[in-house]
Amino acid sequence: MNKILRFLGTVLLVLIFLGGGYLGVLVMAGNTSLVDDALYFSYIVFTLTMVIVLIAVLWKFIATLISKPKEILGILIFVLFLGIIFVVSYALSSPEVKPYYINITPTVSRISETLIYSSYFLFALTVLAFVLSGVFPIIRKIKK
Secondary structure, eight states, rough: OOOHHHHHHHHHHHHHEEEEEEEEHHHHHTTTTTTHHHHHEEEEEEEEHHHHHHHHHHHHHHHHHHHHHHGGGHHHHHHHHHHHHHHHHHHHHOHHHHHHHHSSHHHHHHHHHHHHHHHHHHHHHHHHHHHHHHHHHHHHHHEE
């Protein structure tokens, strides 16, 4: 399974490089008629990447469930935590569409805001973890 995933990952990387180069050449040349095609290509590559990542994660999850069932609890807590972040982000988002946006539906607006809010939360948690990883060793030294 690992060899198959490595092969698919390599193929996707090649597709990403080719597609990104193609889009860059089109934009620099001033030819915007094929930019939509290049964007659809990037959507396809992104979707394939997500499918491969989900397959790899499920494979690893099942392998861990079989070999070390106690470690699954930590994974489930992490997934639950991410789910809570997305639910809170969805609750904070609004379906309001500004009049200057063209072809944006309320659903797309809400999903976009949900992803933006969840990115904000995850960034804040990353910064907090970074700061706390520097603070805890100092507190331990002071207590000794």
